[in-house]
Amino acid sequence: MNATSTVFAPRPELLSGWGGHPLLPCNVWSPRNTADLQQLEQLPDIIPRGEGRSYGDPSIICDGNVILMSGLNRLLAFDPDQGLLQCQAGVTLADIQDKFIPQGWMLPVTPGTRFVQVGGAIAADVHGKNHHRTGAFSNWIREITLLHPDGRMLTCNQQVNREQLLATAGGMGLTGIILTATLQMKRITVARIRQRQTRVKSLEEMLSLLAAEDEQHEYSVAWLDCTATGNSWGRGVVFFGDDAQLNDLNEHQRLEPLQLRHPRELNLPWRMPSRLLSPAVIHAFNSLYWRTHSDREGLVDLYTFFYPLDSLRNWNRIYGKAGFTQYQFILPEQRCESGVADVLEQVSHYRGGSSLAVLKRMGAGNGLLSFPLPGITVALDFPLRPGLFDLLTKLDDIVIQNQGRVYLAKDMRLSPRHLEEMYHELPRWRVLRDQCDPGRQLASSLSRRLELT
Numbered sequence: 428m429n430a431t432s433t434v435f436a437p438r439p440e441l442l443s444g445w446g447g448h449p450l451l452p453c454n455v456w457s458p459r460n461t462a463d464l465q466q467l468e469q470l471p472d473i474i475p476r477g478e479g480r481s482y483g484d485p486s487i488i489c490d491g492n493v494i495l496m497s498g499l500n501r502l503l504a505f506d507p508d509q510g511l512l513q514c515q516a517g518v519t520l521a522d523i524q525d526k527f528i529p530q531g532w533m534l535p536v537t538p539g540t541r542f543v544q545v546g547g548a549i550a551a552d553v554h555g556k557n558h559h560r561t562g563a564f565s566n567w568i569r570e571i572t573l574l575h576p577d578g579r580m581l582t583c584n585q586q587v588n589r590e591q592l593l594a595t596a597g598g599m600g601l602t603g604i605i606l607t608a609t610l611q612m613k614r615i616t617v618a619r620i621r622q623r624q625t626r627v628k629s630l631e632e633m634l635s636l637l638a639a640e641d642e643q644h645e646y647s648v649a650w651l652d653c654t655a656t657g658n659s660w661g662r663g664v665v666f667f668g669d670d671a672q673l674n675d676l677n678e679h680q681r682l683e684p685l686q687l688r689h690p691r692e693l694n695l696p697w698r699m700p701s702r703l704l705s706p707a708v709i710h711a712f713n714s715l716y717w718r719t720h721s722d723r724e725g726l727v728d729l730y731t732f733f734y735p736l737d738s739l740r741n742w743n744r745i746y747g748k749a750g751f752t753q754y755q756f757i758l759p760e761q762r763c764e765s766g767v768a769d770v771l772e773q774v775s776h777y778r779g780g781s782s783l784a785v786l787k788r789m790g791a792g793n794g795l796l797s798f799p800l801p802g803i804t805v806a807l808d809f810p811l812r813p814g815l816f817d818l819l820t821k822l823d824d825i826v827i828q829n830q831g832r833v834y835l836a837k838d839m840r841l842s843p844r845h846l847e848e849m850y851h852e853l854p855r856w857r858v859l860r861d862q863c864d865p866g867r868q869l870a871s872s873l874s875r876r877l878e879l880t
């Protein structure tokens with residue numbers, strides 16, 4: 428045992444993911460260094476947890492051991508010649524962006540919130556608005572170190588233990604605890620995005636605009652009004668973005684092109700009563716969004732562009748005690764137009780529809796359990812209500828008929844049978860997982876539910 432470590436104990440706590448459901452009793456450990464982590468060797472039912480921003484149950488386990496990684500949050504080294512950053516896995520993307528953007532470097536891939544840890548971003552192999560051009564987070568990992576529950580330490584990169592890296596990116600924490608990562612950063616000259624937003628009147632128009640133009644742009648994403656009916660069905664707003672250059676700035680802005688501007692942050696202090704988010708309120712919110720987003724072009728600050736929801740801390744409390752979920756699925760290119768329409772059709776019959784719907788084109792995936800494949804992904808938010816999971820199971824069938832899959836980082840209710848039909852590399856992943864964790868000590872509520880452990 429390392430001289431600096433001390434014996435430490437867990438504390439009992441009720442934990443959930445970002446969706447607030449399920450809420451489970453866990454034994455929570457807070458290691459501060461690798462030596463602390465090594466004391467947890469041989470414990471059964473261990474799962475590492477980042478910032479708890481996955482929506483469902485991948486970073487909790489009923490009566491098991493949840494390891495908070497936030498104490499292992501040091502930036503270790505930065506090579507400015509190659510743009511390589513080495514850090515501990517508990518560092519958040521916010522820590523990295525805040526420090527490096529003003530120096531002209533940013534993460535090449537970032538999800539829609541910066542409050543996730545590097546370990547969580549790797550374990551879910553997260554994607555951003557530029558997936559069609561840049562790929563997922565794992566494309567930019569140069570190396571990781573993994574701690575297996577039996578105490579073995581493994582270095583993984585493209586040359587050494589590459590298969591274990593492929594099983595870990597998207598492997599939802601079940602192949603080992605990621606201790607450190609070396610990430611390729613991207614050079615920027617301006618901390619802004621040139622954004623264009625265009626209203627579209629139908630799903631067909633949205634998909635054609637994305638297919639025609641998104642290869643020309645670094646970033647693309649679309650908002651879809653899931654509550655619109657009749658002639659307005661399928662309407663939405665398509666956003667394209669590109670990294671701004673010095674010549675996009677006015678004289679004043681050129682004085683400090685890399686100045687990182689933090690939008691004002693508000694905090695939602697309490698959970699709102701669930702009934703406040705009635706179908707009428709959801710409809711009104713979507714209509715307002717449509718009305719306020721006419722065609723426009725201009726410069727947007729990086730954080731406003733990448734992390735619009737981060738400005739309202741604890742925004743998940745809007746959904747009240749009952750919580751919410753996001754159903755994010757992807758369909759391959761050739762199946763997407765009819766498949767997406769079939770899903771949206773089912774959703775339109777569900778009371779209240781989806782509170783928020785986002786659509787994007789994606790490129791090829793990487794890891795064995797990574798979510799992306801070339802096609803269209805749609806993310807649909809729903810308040811948790813009786814009958815919702817029946818609808819989502821129907822959607823699973825449509826997704827499978829169209830050779831698609833759902834995203835595990837957002838899931839809280841998929842069945843093992845559906846998982847097998849969606850993730851075809853699962854058998855290979857299982858073999859590698861068994862090599863990494865022969866004693867099956869790593870387990871989460873997600874892994875139990877999906878019969879992964």
Ligand SMILES: Cc1cc2nc3c(=O)[nH]c(=O)nc-3n(C[C@H](O)[C@H](O)[C@H](O)COP(=O)(O)OP(=O)(O)OC[C@H]3O[C@@H](n4cnc5c(N)ncnc54)[C@H](O)[C@@H]3O)c2cc1C
Pocket residue numbers: 445474475476477478479480481482485486496516517537538539540542543544545546547548550551552553554555556598599600601603604605606736836837871
């Ligand atoms: C507002 C919002 C927007 C989002 N937008 C996107 C998006 O655009 N694209 C996208 O891909 N995702 C998105 N997500 C999902 C989010 O990026 C992922 O769920 C991510 O995994 C959360 O990271 P975390 O640090 O909170 O990890 P947690 O939620 O705590 O854990 C997630 C998984 O990572 C594992 N894990 C965590 N740390 C480690 C470690 N050190 N070693 C091994 N395993 C570990 C856990 O065991 C668990 O399986 C969004 C989430 C929110 C709340």
